[in-house]
Amino acid sequence: MAGDSVRVDTWVWGVRLAKTRSQATAACRAGHVRVNGATAKASQAVRLGDEVRVRRNGFDTIYRVAGLPVRRGSAAEAAQHFDDLTPPPPPRVERPAEIVRDRGAGRPTKRERRDIDRLRGRGDAG
Template identity: 85%
Template sequence: MGESVRVDTWVWGVRLAKTRSQATAACRAGHVRVNGATAKAAQPVRLGDEVRVRLHGFDRVYRVTGLPLRRGSAAEAAKHFEDLTPPAPPRVERPAPVLRDRGAGRPTKRERRELDRLRGRDVES
């Protein structure tokens, strides 16, 4: 194993991006930072570096614990990083929707049929 690998190769190798070109595009777009600085695709990553990747609108923080030679299984990839991402804030529950009282507001289809029958506009016959 070498002492460093390209950051796009590392992001792809630990399965943070589906393809190597997606990893490279993420670096070009500024979504990958190494030790706090925006990383170009060819920037080397070494053991102990902190890699911050923006995935699906959220920043994920990883510490490099290994340098993969190739892309492997998810279990194999998990050996090459330590997830330092802080836990997400608790979700705020929204209040339950207010249901209308029966008879208030617009009549239901059943109520409209009954009204039509009362008014003599029976369509069934």
């Protein structure tokens, strides 16, 4: 292997995006790792400047390869080998305050139930 590239599974493991090399390889096999827009096999080489997308917890994270780690080091060392290009998540929508009914007030009326549904974001159901 040349000194200007490294396997993508080794890179993902070396920069601490996967806990083990086996997990990095499995992520590649499952299609969760993309290099420059194309699904990557575990043995695919990555070079400086390549864009690597890793699907973690249901979201894509985007990294630019800034270094090629020789071994898995500390988190501070790993952070030097990539630039995080992931856009910030969209702002969370504030939920309205919870509706509190007095204990013993009985079941809500049809009008109260519709108001509750509207406040919880369920639209005008029913």
